[in-house]
Amino acid sequence: MKIKQYWRLLGSVLILAMLLTACGGDATDAPVVEETGAPIVEETVAPVVEETEAPQSDPEPIVFGMVLVGPKNDHGWSQAHYEGGLYVEENLPGSEMLLFELLNPADKPEATLEGVVDDMVAEGATLVITTSDEFEEDTVGVAEKYPEVTFINISGDDVLTGEAPANLGNIMGRMEDMKAIAGCAAAIATETGQLGYLGPLINFETRRLASSAYLGASYCYENYRGMNAGDLEFTVTWIGFWFNIPGFTLDPTEVTTNFLDSGVDVVLSGIDTTEGIDVTGQRADTGDTVWAVPYDYESACDQKPEICLGTPYFNWGPAYLDLVTAVQAGDWVQSWDWNAPYWDDLTDNTRTAAGWVNGPALTADMEADLNAFIDGLASGDINVWSGPINLQDGTTYIADGSVATDNEIWYLPQLIEGMVGPSE
Amino acid sequence: MILPRWAERFWPVVPIIGALLFIIALLFLFGADPLESLNIMFLKPFENQAKMLSVMAFWVPLTLCALGLLVTFTGGLWNIGVEGQMILGSLGASWIALTVDAPAFVLIFLEIIVAMLAGALWGALTGFLKTHGKVHEIFGGLALNNLASMLSLYLIAGPWQPPEGGSFRGTPPFQEAALLPRFAESRFSPISFVLTILAIGLVFFALNNSFWGLKLKALGKNARSAFLLGVSSERETIYAMMFCGALAGLGGAVRVLSWFDSLRQNISGGIGYLAILVVMLAAYRLLLVPFISFFFSLVLNGSLTLQLKTQLHSSLGGILTGVMVLFILLFGEASKLGFRKEVEKDE
Structure with a gap:
């Protein structure tokens, strides 16, 4: 009965494997349906052992x-x-x-x-x-x-x-404001005038976040760089999910590589994982002048500080x-x-609902411009969601002289005119 | 030393007790109160109707998969692909639920038939890969599992996405008529329970009173001899896989039509793999399967409450059931510990 023993052995190995994954898997398993998100790690949190105090x-x-x-x-x-x-x-x-x-x-x-x-x-x-x-x-x-x-x-x-x-x-x-800052940082840094946005899947939330980044970028490209906003190339590539699922989503590593190959020099991430800054960092190591704006995690810049322009996060x-x-x-x-974020200090985790940390890759000049933009947003002097704003198909969404309402931002039906990439 | 027959009959309890002791030691290690924890896991659910219904609602697909697996195990097949067969069943049922407009009884009948056919087809594919492609059913099954889950992700994000745009959460909720009637606002569907009881009878008949069952047993014991005696191993292999696939497909239909109300991105979540453990712990005995399966469902549900109450990790239930199966495999047969059975079957 050799065969039977073989089965038994195989079975044991299988069970062991299942047990191991059951015990150890949770920490590393990618959460299956992540929302777009970001953590605040204000204080390092020790694993909670005794949480059941009466x-x-x-x-x-x-x-x-x-x-x-x-x-x-x-x-x-x-x-x-x-x-x-x-x-x-x-x-x-x-x-x-x-x-x-x-x-x-x-x-x-x-x-x-x-x-x-x-x-x-x-x-x-x-x-x-x-x-x-x-x-x-x-x-x-x-x-x-x-x-x-x-x-x-x-x-x-x-x-x-x-x-x-x-x-x-x-x-x-209100992550939209932080995304506008992210876009602005990218526009201030770019030398080629080409920005790449690594998008997850397409829905109202991701459309308005990507569009906020674009509006922030075009504002800053025009006002701080003195360029024509129409010359800014802003490409969104949706990978299909919040993180890479081999064989199903586009591979974010490949998407980032393609961005950089096509002349993009700042990659903004809208996904949950770190491929954007990782790949861009590798490219920087070979001597290219490129930057990244990660997402989600307050300390995301640590991945590659020298090319990181900053990080938007939830709190x-x-x-x-x-x-x-x-x-x-x-x-x-x-x-x-x-x-809304706490504009006086976007890193004050006792006050703000959404945060932004300036990245180490910002030069003093860039930082001055970016801070001016943030101050403008804070005081209300700047509102990137003011008209005229057209949708991608050319229809007017926000008329000249008016400002988008919360509803109009929340339920943005398409990407904004000027962005390259599918709206649905 | 010869073990009396009654003792041998109770032998399966030994690994269960062994595993319980192991878990108690583990609980001590984590500084939890073992008695309190076991109480929450095993006894508390019985005091609560909603909880019991939830246990039963989970029991149905788990038992269906385990029943199917009994058939493939009897034929000596490791049908790891049961997971994918279940997913295909859910896709079949969802397809009818989303596209056909008909009275409830027609819809439900169609959903169940199509789900079983889809599961059987997926099973047949694994069987065919084995008999004609020389791909072992474990590897073929795993590949088809992955393919099935990619297919369901594709359908959710693509053709069947909700009108407001794909969020990967799932398809829009099915029309009310397409759902299995549920008991007292729970996820437990009496129809699915009746079908499961019927399936138990069917598998009992197939394995014990049919010529096909005899052929499967021959195949499982010794495929080469069976072949020499005129059993077509290829045909029986594929039939056994289809049989299991149909039951797993039915399980998948129950998941989408009563546990959920739509196709979700991961309708099974490893129920098929769990069913393999159920069959092993039942020592391949049909009449134990429904009870072991109930036990699994109870422990898993109880451990959810345990997680909340004590912040112990909820995988404890999974560890408990896994350890039991491991103990069974390691010293589950009395003969392995030096006892001799009354009737020697192995030479």
Whole structure:
């Protein structure tokens, strides 16, 4: 019965492999449906070992649930929310976070948002934050099931569309301004006048982010470089997802290489992973004058500081602190929050909802121009979303003399005229 | 030393107890209270109807895949491709749900038939690669699994994307008529439960009372002898794969039509692989499969609650079930520990 033994051996190896992936996989697994995101690593967070302190010692305890689509240590979207929750725990006495990470069908086929929320409510949660557009539909369902619990869906628009029950709100950070700064930094640096934008998949959010970068770039190209904005080449290549899936998405390494080969000298990243700055960095090592603007992670420049113009990132702590405080006090009201950055200091993680850090590759001159642009945005003197703005098909979107409303920015139907790349 | 028959019958419990002890040691290591943790994992779900329904809703596709795998295992086949067969089933069901307009019973009937056909086709492909391309079913199956998941990603992002643009979340929700009726706002569909019970009967009959089952057994024990005795190994291999594929395809249909309400980017998430463990832990015995499968579903669901309550990693449930199977493979047969069976089958 040799064959049987062989099978047994093979089986054991297989199980072992499964076990190993089950134990070790989570940290490294790319989250399957990441939103575009960015973390704030204000303080290095030690792995949470004892998080289950009983809240009874505090007079006014509040328990809030935090549902993540990816792992809490992904250096990206999910980690940013997790750290936002920790920020609340640190700053609001009596608050306790119930964390559930990796809620996606690939990692946990047996889990559902409803089941997780059932457990959270049973544990005393009076507020549940679902941190992905992946959960948008299901959050409406659980909000109807638990009318006495407050729900927040991040990046969703159910409050805007009127589909949300009264106990469901939406929060999003205003990344568009940071993307405009990113575009401006690229335009200030470029020597060839060609910028490449590494896009994920196409939807309202990614269209408005890429377009904000373009508007920031064309403003700065004209006003600080004294060039004609029409001469700026801004190409968007959508790879098809938030990160590389071999055989399915375009390979971001290849896309970046193609950008650089075609004369692009600044690569802006809109995806979750670091190929943009990695490949550009390798090119810089061979002597080319090229730059990169990464995304998502406050320390993303560390990947290759000498070519990094800066990084836009999300910071959820302050918004979550306000939210939990309001729910605790019982005066939360439904709203659709698109939180503005704290213009006085874009790296102040106790205040800002979206951040921008200047990169080491900015020369003093560039930095002066960029800071002037940021100051202009802050004071309201500059608004890159003011007309005339045409859509890619040539139709007028924002008329001359008027400024885009939040709705017009949020639901941008196409890319902006002047950008190269598909709108849908 | 000869082990009495009753003792041998209870032998499968030994690795389970061994694995439990292992887990308890592990819990101690992490500084968690083992009794409390095991209570949350095993007993708490029984107190809660919603939880129980969720356990049962997960049980259905897991059991269907495990039943199919029993057939392929009997034929000596390692049908790793069960995962992909399940995905194909979900694609088949989604295709009908998204494109056909008909009354509910027609739709559901069509969805199930097409899902089973699609799964069977995927299974047949693996079988064909084995018999005609000399590609081992493990490798063929893995390749087809990947292909199936790429195909579903393509459909979600491309032809079946929601009108507001592809977000990779999934297709738009299916029309109400296309969904399996669900029990008490849960994800548990009674129809799928009945179908699973029928499938248990069907597999029991096929393996124990049919000539085909006998041929499969011969094939599984010794393919060469079976061939010399006139069993067409090629044909039976492909049939067994198709049989398993059809059941897995049905499982895939249940995932999209009652667990979800649309095709999502990863409808299976490893249920097929889990089913392989179920069959192993059941020691390839049909009547144990539904219970082991229930046990798996219970532990996995319980460990979700455990994660929330204790911040222990929720893969603990996966570790527990995995360790059990590992223990079974390592010393699951009494004969390996020096005991002799009453009836010696192996020479």
